[in-house]
Amino acid sequence: MKKKVIAPVVLSSALLFGAVPMSSVFANSETTVSSVQAQKVWNEKANVPVFVKEEHAEKFSASTSSNALNYLKKNELKTGVKNADKNLKVKNVAKDELGMTHVRFNQAKNGVPVEGAEVIVHFNKNDEVVGVNGRVNQTLIDDTLDTTASLSAAEALEIAKSTVNAPEEFTYNPTAELVVYPFEGKNHTAFKANVNFMGDAPGNWFVYVDANTGDVIDKYNGIMHADEIKTQKGAGLGVHGEHRELHISHVKEDQSGTQFALADFSHPNLEGILTYDSKNDGNTRNDTLFTGNSASFMSDYDRAAVDAHYNSEKVYEYYLNEHGRNSLDGEGMAIKSYVHYGNNYNNAFWNGAWMTYGDGDGEFFISLSAGLDVAAHEMTHGVISKTANLQYRNQSGALNESIADIFGALVDDSDWEMGEDIMAPAAKADGVTRLRSLSDPNSVVVSNAARAAYATDDRKVYPDHMDEYYDMPLNVDNGGVHVNSSITNHAAYLIGEEIGREALGKIFYRALTVYLTPTSNFSDARVAVVQAATDLYGEESAETAAVNAGFDAVGIY
Structure with a gap:
C-alpha cells in the first residue's frame, strides 16, 4: 500500500506552510505566536491611511525634507497629518531612476518613533509635490502619552532573551530600541528588542517589553532563516543533477593540500556570495565555508551547496540587472547561505542575516536549496526588510x-x-x-x-x-x-x-x-x-x- 505523505505539522513554509517566520520556506508551529495576545480591541484611529494625489502639483525650490515638511504643514486638512514638524522624523530621502525624490518620515511621539507609522512625500523631477501616502496613528496626534522609560535597554533585553529562551550564542548582538507600540487598542511605551539566534529552533525574535513594568506586550518570530582568496571558475552538480558553472575561490593551502571554497568575490561593489556548511550537527560554532579539494564539487553531499551558491548568484543578478539593486540592502551586503542545516530538516528560511536550507526528510521534501524560486523568495524577504519592512501580521x-x-x-x-x-x-x-x-x-x-x-x-x-x-x-x-x-x-x-x-x-x-x-x-x-x-x-x-x-x-x- 502506498504510504500517505502528510505535510509536517510543526514545520511549514513561508512559501506554503509557515506559521510565524517571516521568510521561512516552512514555518514553525503556531505556538511561536505570543501567548500574551488577548482579544483584539479595534481602534479606528490607530492606523489611519494617508493618500493625496495632487492634481495641481505645488512647486518648491528643491526636493528636500524641509520642503516636504513645509508642504505637510501647509496641507494639514488635506493630509490629516497635524503639526508635521512636531510629529514626524525624517527616516530617509531617496531619488529614483525617474528623477523623482521620495522623503520618508516615521511618526514620532515626543521624539520616540511610532512602530509601523510612516508617511512618504513624493516630489517629481521638477521639485513639485505630486503625492503623499502612508499611515499615521491619529490617537497619538490627538492624545498625550508618557514616553519616559524606567527600565534600561539592557534590562529590557534580558527580559526579551528570557521570554524566547535564547541560547548564549547569537547571530549578531541583540538590540533594544525605545518605541511607541500600538497594540490591541492601546499605545504602549516599549522597548523593541531584536534577538537573533540559530540552533534547533532558530529565531529572529522581535519582543516588545513595556518600558516601565517590564511586561512582555507582544512578540513574534521574524524568521522569514582577503588577500589569501582569489575567485575563479569552478563547477558542480546540483540536487537534480544539473551541471552548474560556479564562481569559487582558491583558499590558502595547508597540510591537507589545496582547498577551494564556495566563495564568490567576482562582482564589483559586492562583499561576496558565500556558502557555508552547517554539517547537520546542530552546532553553529562548527559552521564553516563550504570547501573541497578541487574546483569541481560533484559529490552527493556537495549538491545542496552547489545549488545554494548558484541560485544566490542568479537572484543577485536579477535584482542588479532588472532593478539596479546591489544586493539585498542595495549597498552590496554579502549574500550568505547555509546548507545541511539540522537533521532531515523540512525548512528553509531567511533569519534576518542569511539564508538557511535544510536537506528535507526525503519524503515530503528534498534539499530545499534545489529551488531557484525558494532562494528568490527567501532573499526577497531580505529586500522587503530593507525597504517597506512590511509588518508580519x-x-x-x-x-x-x-x-x-x-x-x-x-x-x-x-x-x-x-x-x-x-x-x-x-x-x-x-x-x-x-x-x-x-x-x-x-x-x-x-x-x-x-x-x-x-x-x-x-x-x-x-x-x-x-x-x-x-x-x-x-x-x-x-x-x-x-x-x-x-x-x-x-x-x-x-x-x-x-x-x-x-x-x-x-x-x-x-x-x-x-x-x-x-x-x-x-x-x-x-x-x-x-x-x-x-x-x-x-x-x-x-x-x-x-x-x-x-x-x-x-x-x-
Missing part, C-alpha cells in the same frame, strides 16, 4: 509573503508555481507537486488543519478572491499571512499575463521600494501598485489598466 504580513512569492516566480520564470523543484518523489506520488500556485491558487489544498478551519467553504484551498479570505486571529498564522497571500499573488499573475513579467517586476519593485509602508494593507497595495504603474507607463497606459483590472478581478478595491 494580518494583511501587511500577507503582502510580505506575496511579494516574496511574486519575485520568486519572476526570477524562476519557467512557470507561475512555487516550490515545484523541492518536492520529494513520495509527495509528488501523493499529488503534492508544489507549494503554492499564483496562476491557480484554488488548485492547492491548505494542509495545515488550524488554518484550513477558517476556510469559507469545504474545499479548504488557497483563496484567489477576497470572497474566500481566511479571517484568522493573530495566534493562527499571524492572522493568515501565508494563505491570504495567494489573493494578491493571483492579482500579480493576472497582471503579468497581460503586460509581461518584466513590466510586472518593475511595477511591483517600485511599489515596494517607493510607496508601501510597514502597515500597508491590500487596499494600500492596490493604490501603491497603480501609482507605480502610472509613474512608469502613464495613467492611461495599458499597464495601468491591467493593474486595475487585476486587482478588480480578485476583489481588492
